[in-house]
Amino acid sequence: MHDFASSLSLAVNLILSGDAELWSIVLLSLRVSLTAVAVAAVIGMPVGAALAVGRFAGRRALIVLMNALMGLPPVVVGLMVYLMLSNSGPLGVLQLLYTPTAMIIAQVVLVTPIVAALTRQVVEDIDAEYAEQLRSIGVSRLASVPTLLWDGRTSLLTAVLAGFGRATAEVGAVIIVGGNINHVTRVMTTTIALETSKGNLALALALGAILMLIAISVNAAVGLLGATSERAAHA
Amino acid sequence: MPDTTIAHSFDESHIAQAERSVASHTDSILPVSVTDLAFTADGKRLVYIDRLTLRAGGSTIIMGPNGAGKSLLLRLLHGLIGASEGTVLFNSQPMSARVRRRQAMVFQRPVVLRRSVRANIDYALSAHGYRGLNRRERLRDLLEMGELADMARQRARTLSGGEQQRLALVRAVAASPDLLFLDEPTSSLDPASTHRIEALIRRFAEEGTKIVMVTHDLGQARRLADEIVFMHHGKVTEQTPANVFFDRPSSPAARDFITGGLLV
Numbered sequence: 489m490h491d492f493a494s495s496l497s498l499a500v501n502l503i504l505s506g507d508a509e510l511w512s513i514v515l516l517s518l519r520v521s522l523t524a525v526a527v528a529a530v531i532g533m534p535v536g537a538a539l540a541v542g543r544f545a546g547r548r549a550l551i552v553l554m555n556a557l558m559g560l561p562p563v564v565v566g567l568m569v570y571l572m573l574s575n576s577g578p579l580g581v582l583q584l585l586y587t588p589t590a591m592i593i594a595q596v597v598l599v600t601p602i603v604a605a606l607t608r609q610v611v612e613d614i615d616a617e618y619a620e621q622l623r624s625i626g627v628s629r630l631a632s633v634p635t636l637l638w639d640g641r642t643s644l645l646t647a648v649l650a651g652f653g654r655a656t657a658e659v660g661a662v663i664i665v666g667g668n669i670n671h672v673t674r675v676m677t678t679t680i681a682l683e684t685s686k687g688n689l690a691l692a693l694a695l696g697a698i699l700m701l702i703a704i705s706v707n708a709a710v711g712l713l714g715a716t717s718e719r720a721a722h723a
Numbered sequence: 724m725p726d727t728t729i730a731h732s733f734d735e736s737h738i739a740q741a742e743r744s745v746a747s748h749t750d751s752i753l754p755v756s757v758t759d760l761a762f763t764a765d766g767k768r769l770v771y772i773d774r775l776t777l778r779a780g781g782s783t784i785i786m787g788p789n790g791a792g793k794s795l796l797l798r799l800l801h802g803l804i805g806a807s808e809g810t811v812l813f814n815s816q817p818m819s820a821r822v823r824r825r826q827a828m829v830f831q832r833p834v835v836l837r838r839s840v841r842a843n844i845d846y847a848l849s850a851h852g853y854r855g856l857n858r859r860e861r862l863r864d865l866l867e868m869g870e871l872a873d874m875a876r877q878r879a880r881t882l883s884g885g886e887q888q889r890l891a892l893v894r895a896v897a898a899s900p901d902l903l904f905l906d907e908p909t910s911s912l913d914p915a916s917t918h919r920i921e922a923l924i925r926r927f928a929e930e931g932t933k934i935v936m937v938t939h940d941l942g943q944a945r946r947l948a949d950e951i952v953f954m955h956h957g958k959v960t961e962q963t964p965a966n967v968f969f970d971r972p973s974s975p976a977a978r979d980f981i982t983g984g985l986l987v
C-alpha cells in the first residue's frame with residue numbers, strides 16, 4: 489500500500505515537473521497516432537464515400553472486407569505489418585521495422601476500416617435524403633460526394649475521433665512493429681506495459697493518467713458533437 | 724479613329740445581347756410532350772400516359788387521389804426516375820444537361836442542406852454556373868424574394884417548415900427555370916405559410932415560369948390553376964381548363980373526387 493502511495497505521488501511529480509522522458513513518450517504517441525489518423529482519414533473517407541454512392545463490381549465484397557478488417561485484433565494487424573516490413577518481407581528493403589513509421593503504418597491499417605465504415609454510413613444516410621434534390625439541381629453523382637462529406641462533417645469528425653481513440657489505446661500492433669525501443673519507438677501504451685512488468689509503477693501510472701485523460705477528452709468531444717448534430721437534425 | 728471603334732463595339736454587344744435573348748426564347752424547353760409514357764415496378768404498371776402536352780404559360784395543377792401516380796409522373800417528367808417505356812420531349816428535345824438546367828423541382832418535404840440559409844441558395848447558384856458579382860446580386864434578390872434576408876446566416880435546419888419550404892422554392896428558381904415542378908409543397912404547412920408559398924408561386928408564374936404542381940387542396944387548385952390534369956390509377960383521365968373542371972368535370976372519377984366521394 490505504501491508502495492502504491494509513493495508511486496502515485498512520484499507519478500504526479502513526473503507530470504507536474506514536466507519530466508523530459510515522460511513528455512517525449514507522450515509526444516511520440518501523439519505524433520504517431522495523429523499522423524496515422526490523418527492518413528486513415530485521407531484514405532478512409534473517399535473509400536467510404538465511394539462505397540456509399542458508387543455502384544461498381546466488387547462493392548459488396550469490399551464492404552465485407554472492410555467490416556472484417558474493422559474487427560481485427562491489433563496484435564494480428566501488428567503481425568501482418570511485421571511480416572510485410574521484416575527483412576524477408578515484400579517491403580523489407582524499406583528498412584522500416586522498429587521505426588515510428590512502422591507504428592504509423594500499423595495504426596493506419598487499424599484505423600482506416602473504422603473511418604471508412606463510419607463514413608459509408610454517414611454518407612449513405614445523407615445521400616438517401618439529398619440524392620433527388622441534388623440531381624434536380626444538376627449535380628452529378630460524383631460531384632455530389634464533396635457535398636455529402638461536407639454536410640456530414642460533424643458525424644465524420646466523430647468517426648475520426650473514434651479512430652484516434654482506437655489508435656492511442658492499442659498496444660498489440662505498435663509493440664510488435666515498433667519494438668518498444670527506448671527513445672525511439674516507445675509510446676504510452678508500450679511503456680506502461682514494460683514499466684509495469686519492471687515494477688516501475690510511477691512512470692506507468694503517470695502515463696496511464698495522461699492516456700485516460702486523452703480517452704475521456706475524446707469521448708467528451710464525441711458526445712458533444714453527437715449532441716450538436718442531433719439538435720441540428722431534429723431542429 | 725478610336726471613337727467609331729468604341730461605338731462599333733458598343734453596337735455589337737447590344738446586338739449580341741438581343742440575339743441571346745431571342746435565342747433563349749426559342750430555346751425554351753416548353754412545351755413538354757409525353758408519348759406512351761409508362762413506369763412499371765414489380766410487374767405493375769403504376770403510370771401509363773399515352774399523350775399529354777404541357778404548354779408554356781399558365782399553371783397546370785395535377786390532382787387525383789392518393790396513389791394515383793402524381794408524384795411518379797413528376798419524377799418521370801423531371802428525369803429523377805427512368806421511364807420503362809415512352810418518351811418525354813422538351814420542345815422536341817430529350818432530357819439533357821441543358822434541358823435539366825432549365826427546370827427545377829420542389830418536394831413535399833423540403834430538402835435543405837445542413838448549411839446556412841444563404842449557403843443553400845448559393846449552392847444552387849454555384850451549381851448553375853453563377854460567379855462573382857452576378858452571383859452575389861442574384862443571392863441577395865432571392866433572399867429578399869423568399870423573405871429570408873433576416874435569416875440569411877441562420878442554419879437552414881433551424882427554420883420553421885414554412886420557412887424551409889420558402890427556401891426550397893427560391894433555391895429552385897435560382898437560375899430562373901422555364902419549368903417548375905411542385906409536389907404538394909404546402910401539404911404540411913399552416914394556412915399563413917401556405918398563403919405565402921402561393922404568393923411566391925403566383926409571382927413565378929407571372930414572371931413566365933411554367934408551373935406544374937400537384938395538390939390535394941381544392942381551394943388551392945381553384946386559386947392557382949389555369950388548367951387541371953386529373954389522374955386516377957396511373958392514367959390521366961382529363962386535362963381541362965380550370966373553370967370548366969370545377970364546373971363540370973368530364974370524368975366520373977374527377978366528379979367524385981371534387982364531391983369527396985371518390986373511392987380509390
Ligand SMILES: Nc1ncnc2c1ncn2[C@@H]1O[C@H](COP(=O)(O)OP(=O)(O)O)[C@@H](O)[C@H]1O
Pocket residue numbers: 764769787788789790791792793794795796
Ligand atoms: N419506386 C417505386 N417502386 C414501386 N412502387 C412505387 C414507387 N414509387 C411509387 N410507387 C407506388 O406507385 C403508386 C403511385 O405513387 P405516387 O406517385 O407516389 O402516388 P401519388 O399520386 O399519391 O403521388 C403508389 O401505389 C406507390 O406505392
Ligand SMILES: [Mg+2]
Pocket residue numbers: 793794795906
Ligand atoms: Mg405524391
